[in-house]
Amino acid sequence: MLNPRPIYETDADREHENEVLRAILSLTANFFFAKAPELSCYDFEIYVTDTKKLYALGEIKVRNNSSQKYPDYMISRAKLLNCLAEADSLGVHVSLFVRFTDGLFCTKVKPDLPYPSRLAGRYDRQDSRDMEMCVFIPIAEFEFLCPM
Secondary structure (H helix, E strand, O other): OEOOOOOOOOHHHHHHHHHHHHHHHHHOOOEEEEEOOOOEOOOEEEEEOOOOOEEEEEEEEEOOOOOOOOOEEEEEHHHHHHHHHHHHHHOOEEEEEEEEOOEEEEEEOOOOOOOOEEEEEOOOOOOHHHEEEEEEEEHHHOEEEEOO
């Protein structure tokens, strides 16, 4: 399942994602990462270093608030469903990495999306496409990886 590059993604956004990826790489020698193919619904592929076997699909998000500002992390339901379908077809899981102002956090997305779901999004851009069904993953399900 392919999604076009988000219309609001900037070069700065991609640089922030690269900073997060470099931080993740510095944490482990057990895995290596490959950029996802163009127009993929996820950001990168995670491989086991020793076996070169695909381990997971990774998605990176960068937020300008602390991890404790909200009780949940909001993300597009359609995005997660696309990522989960792709991961299922490959026999792997989806890892969601979020850089908050107080550090880098990660969670393994549950394939059945048992999270609360409702219409949500942004209002500041006056773009109706910014409103969609979103899931709300409890912050408690995220593991702190490192300061950023």
